[in-house]
Amino acid sequence: MFFILITGLLLGGTYALIAMGLNLQYGVARIMNLANGEMLVAGGFAAFWVYTAGQVSPIAALLVVAPVAFGVNWLIYTLMLRPLVRRAKSRGALEVDSILATFGLSFVFVGVMSWLFGGGYFNYSYLAQRVDIFGSSYGQNRVVAFSIASLIAAGLWIWLSYTRAGLRMRAVAVDPDSARLVGIDVPAVSALAFGLGAAVTASGGALISMFFTLDASVGILFTMKALIIVIMGGVGDIRGTIVAALILGIAETFVARVIDPGLTLAAAYVLFLGVLLFRPQGLFGKKPT
Amino acid sequence: MKRRTVMMSMATAALLALGAASAQAQDVIRLGAAAPKTGPLAGGADVTHWPAVRLWVHQTNEAGGLQLADGPALIELIEYDDQTNPQQAIQAAQRMATQDRVDFMVAPYSTGLNLAAAPIFSQLGYPQITGSNVTNQQPELSAQFPGMFFVLGRTGGMAEDTAQVLVDLRTAGDIGDRVALVNVADAFGIEMAGISRAVLEENGFEIVYQTSYPLGTQDIAPIIDGARAAEPDAFIAWSYPGDTFALTDQAIVQNFAPKVFFTAVATAFPSYAGRFGAQAEGVMGMGGVNPDDPAFQAFAEAHMDLTGQGPDFWASASTYATLEILGQAIEATGSKDRAVVMAYLQDHANIYDTVLGPIQFDETNNNERYWTVGQWQDGVFRGVAARGRDGVSDIILKDGWD
Numbered sequence: 001m002f003f004i005l006i007t008g009l010l011l012g013g014t015y016a017l018i019a020m021g022l023n024l025q026y027g028v029a030r031i032m033n034l035a036n037g038e039m040l041v042a043g044g045f046a047a048f049w050v051y052t053a054g055q056v057s058p059i060a061a062l063l064v065v066a067p068v069a070f071g072v073n074w075l076i077y078t079l080m081l082r083p084l085v086r087r088a089k090s091r092g093a094l095e096v097d098s099i100l101a102t103f104g105l106s107f108v109f110v111g112v113m114s115w116l117f118g119g120g121y122f123n124y125s126y127l128a129q130r131v132d133i134f135g136s137s138y139g140q141n142r143v144v145a146f147s148i149a150s151l152i153a154a155g156l157w158i159w160l161s162y163t164r165a166g167l168r169m170r171a172v173a174v175d176p177d178s179a180r181l182v183g184i185d186v187p188a189v190s191a192l193a194f195g196l197g198a199a200v201t202a203s204g205g206a207l208i209s210m211f212f213t214l215d216a217s218v219g220i221l222f223t224m225k226a227l228i229i230v231i232m233g234g235v236g237d238i239r240g241t242i243v244a245a246l247i248l249g250i251a252e253t254f255v256a257r258v259i260d261p262g263l264t265l266a267a268a269y270v271l272f273l274g275v276l277l278f279r280p281q282g283l284f285g286k287k288p289t
Numbered sequence: 290m291k292r293r294t295v296m297m298s299m300a301t302a303a304l305l306a307l308g309a310a311s312a313q314a315q316d317v318i319r320l321g322a323a324a325p326k327t328g329p330l331a332g333g334a335d336v337t338h339w340p341a342v343r344l345w346v347h348q349t350n351e352a353g354g355l356q357l358a359d360g361p362a363l364i365e366l367i368e369y370d371d372q373t374n375p376q377q378a379i380q381a382a383q384r385m386a387t388q389d390r391v392d393f394m395v396a397p398y399s400t401g402l403n404l405a406a407a408p409i410f411s412q413l414g415y416p417q418i419t420g421s422n423v424t425n426q427q428p429e430l431s432a433q434f435p436g437m438f439f440v441l442g443r444t445g446g447m448a449e450d451t452a453q454v455l456v457d458l459r460t461a462g463d464i465g466d467r468v469a470l471v472n473v474a475d476a477f478g479i480e481m482a483g484i485s486r487a488v489l490e491e492n493g494f495e496i497v498y499q500t501s502y503p504l505g506t507q508d509i510a511p512i513i514d515g516a517r518a519a520e521p522d523a524f525i526a527w528s529y530p531g532d533t534f535a536l537t538d539q540a541i542v543q544n545f546a547p548k549v550f551f552t553a554v555a556t557a558f559p560s561y562a563g564r565f566g567a568q569a570e571g572v573m574g575m576g577g578v579n580p581d582d583p584a585f586q587a588f589a590e591a592h593m594d595l596t597g598q599g600p601d602f603w604a605s606a607s608t609y610a611t612l613e614i615l616g617q618a619i620e621a622t623g624s625k626d627r628a629v630v631m632a633y634l635q636d637h638a639n640i641y642d643t644v645l646g647p648i649q650f651d652e653t654n655n656n657e658r659y660w661t662v663g664q665w666q667d668g669v670f671r672g673v674a675a676r677g678r679d680g681v682s683d684i685i686l687k688d689g690w691d
Contacts, residue, residue, distance in 0.1 A: 003514055004511070007510045007511060007514075010510075011508050011510075014508070110327055111327075114326060114327060114331070118335055119325070119326050119327065119331035119332060119334065119335035119339075120331075120332050120335035120336055120560075120598075121332035121333075121335075121336070121530055121531070121534075121555070121558075121560060123534055123560070123564055124564065125564055125565070125566070128538060128541065128542065129542075130541075130542045130543070130544060136514070136543070137542055137543045137544060138510075138542065139538070139539070139542040211535075211538060212507055212531075212535075213332075213507065213530065213531045213534045213535065215331055215332035215335075216327065216331065217327040217328050217329065217331050217373075218329075218531075221505055252508070253508075253510070253511055256502070256508075256511035256512065257511035257514060257515060260500060260501075261471075261500050261501065261502040261503075261506070261509075261511060261512050261515075262474050262500065262501045262502060262503060264502070264503065264506065265503045
């Protein structure tokens, strides 16, 4: 029982890493970023590269990966996505445009990564030893990734809840038009949220690469998972994403261990459907007024 | 006058030489190749397929090309990405035939894409010599698509030999009856697991744990936990690359160390040993080679020199062999006329000299001499079971992970 719970929590931590960034991007900047998974893979490749080339720990690599991802994505938002935001007449129109634009962007990322790293599989062995918790063994790398995911989640939540910058971000998430009326620079906050989301996602990729075999085209898997989690949790609320990620992790592990591993995907989608049917705004989402 | 004659004859000689050279350069065999560069199987194709194809083209051109009846012809390779998408594979084949007008095509990568492309290869009249396609349907496929050839072997042979390895170990008193059997839930995994289960049960083994998981699953801790709880003597997984790595990783983490630990695709990749190092010792997988064979060693060295990476210890060599076979058929007929080459390939009396050793197709266009099971031993993935191949190594028991 402990095994299912802990394995599920570790998996949920991984899912939180995959989805928290997308939540910021979609919730605040209103960009449904379909290139999210590719950003994650890019973070993983960067960690792979510094680890194999220079024996730098993937955790130390976060210090570089996160700022670079932030900068690159801040630029992507400012140069490529802001024109879409400007011309969009409604939130719906922006969603459609941003889905198309970032879908294209995901192919660009895949192409660039195949060109830089080739199409092969990438993995390495880091902290692949066992650690015993309540009599069962778990990978140290998964436990470390979970701990850092918790730190990132806690940091984000505190920052969003208790700082002025966080307040501005929440204001934009709730209503960009009203936020502008009270003097918030909405485009700047959106760019910040988009870059920050990408930094979280790329950091997640660097951590996940410790135990996940990646290749240049695997990103779409992560994007799909992240979409489910963000929509389940409620758009624009980081707590919802974390809770949804943990629920999904524990549910999938339970189904895999007790019923059948073949049904994990089915279990995930049943949960997803249930949320859509009974709480369409997501677990922590606010009903549209 | 005299001087002029000399000049003239020199000029004529130069012209003649030039003419000969340009005649040589003019004759080109266009070879089309569509295989994954993106998509789920890109990682596998990047290890197994593309380097072998490029290596053969490079070496053939270095050696002056293929000898046709009217002189040598260089190979021009035209590459497409099929995105691991059967629809794209079909479109690419069509495009190569009609737009690029290639003379021959390299068969696609993987069982699924080869099956998907078989009708279009057949319809367009191109030989499809497959090197990374394992199936049990050779009789039906070759009847339906007479231009489809099979170098890598039969799934039945692989599953039977894997079971036979267990039977032999049990006879020797090394293992008991308990087997855990898992598979990835796609055509490959389901077929392999079905055959192995039947063969194992026929031989009196007890399947103490059996399950499957969706394609793309890498969170595999519950499966290893379940398998471990069933206390098997042998663990057999019909897995794909991502899950092959994840299963091994979790088995190490949970210290699940049965005497036989078998994972399928990617176990034979050099990166498997790169990732797990000494812990890979004793792990078994599909395929294998005879690493002591000078032909394989030369192939591996050339592979390393050209592409900067070693070949895998299974389908790299057979992919390369498919092109050796095509090249030898072209040279034997002295023609790049597809119908003529096809007729030569369909003549089952012909024997080809390849990196795998001699290959002769049987009446179902199948190569019945192939490696079935391999095992990591001292950093090399040695073939420990084969159909009709020499140099089979002895099996060692897996002795824990640490």
